Amino acid sequence: MMKHLIFILLIVTASLGLAQAQQVGPNISWDNDTHDFGDIKEDGGKVSHNFSFTNTGNAPLVITQVRPSCGCTTSDYTKEPVMPGQKGFVSAVFNPMNRPNRFSKSISITTNSNPPTSTLRIVGNVIPKQATIEDEYPRVLGELRLKTNHLALMKVNIDEVKEGELEMINTSSKLVNVSFRNLPSHIKAEAVPETLKPGEKGVIKVWYDAKKKNDWGFLMDRITVAINGDTQQNRNLLSISANIEEDFSNLSEAEKAKAPKIEFNENTFNFGTITQGQSVDYTFEFKNTGKSDLVIRKTKASCGCTVINPSKSLLKPGETADLKVKFNSTGKLNRQNKSITVITNDPSQPQVTLRVTGMVEPASGS
Structure with a gap:
């Protein structure tokens, strides 16, 4: 019986010695490896969090690389060696602008410990900002703002007259009349309404006659818009693209x-x-x-x-x-x-x- 107990003690002692031998060197232990920012506002500015760690090993710990995923940055981290028992940090920064809704970003940390790589994660939910007129209508055309100044008609059959429209708003404090100059024969354009009151929304309707264009493939046209008769020296331009093709869909x-x-x-x-x-x-x-x-x-x-x-x-x-x-x-x-x-x-x-x-x-x- 005594010999059996001695044998067990020897095994336990050997196991402890082996475990201690395996823990030789630096070892990084994070207080938390994930941080939830909760709800944050898109226009509320950048948010940050410091991830703290302790060197639980018996040799100096050195961070050799910090690699954030797309949309996340690291502003700072402990660059000097961290002695056994001492603490260090990695700071994660997230900019919520133009990143609405849920997010999950990672930061890969490389050190001289074993294993050498650990991963931190920040999560949260970005509450979208309230869209402004400038956000909804980013293109400026004199006193008008448009959602886009390019009308992409995509595929147009050679015998087709295709219609499209561009949305606009009068952001000035006066009446704005919209007309067009030097339209090519294959394009007709009309502002609805032709005169917009302050704050009023409207559309520019365009009709594209592919047969009159008498061309093939991807094509681009530009038309000049006059705002209260002023074309800004022909700088008030809208672009219209079309890809003219033959329609084979009805072939037997x-x-x-x-x-x-x-x-x-x-x-x-x-x-x-x-x-x-x-x-x-x-x-x-x-x-x-x-x-x-x-x-x-x-x-x-x-x-x-x-x-x-x-x-x-x-x-x-x-x-x-x-x-x-x-x-x-x-x-x-x-x-x-x-x-x-x-x-x-x-x-x-x-x-x-x-x-x-x-x-x-x-x-x-x-």
């Missing part, structure tokens, strides 16, 4: 089977590495593999590329043509990725994107 399966089809020999040209100032040329080849005439509606190149009209704009079934492209590297450096958009009457791919890529190196001596 039989019509689709007889449709034209465009196929390129390849869709990407990689010119490798060239010196700044050099130009490269390439010819994309394509074929109509469909069963009716293929029409090339439009070709459009991104900045830095020049595209020459295809050798044919109408291809009978089985016919081929080519599209010549030039890339000028003047003023460009490093990796380049340019695009050429080809718009056709192929229902399966009415827009084909070709790419010209490569690397531009500085000229020697530059």
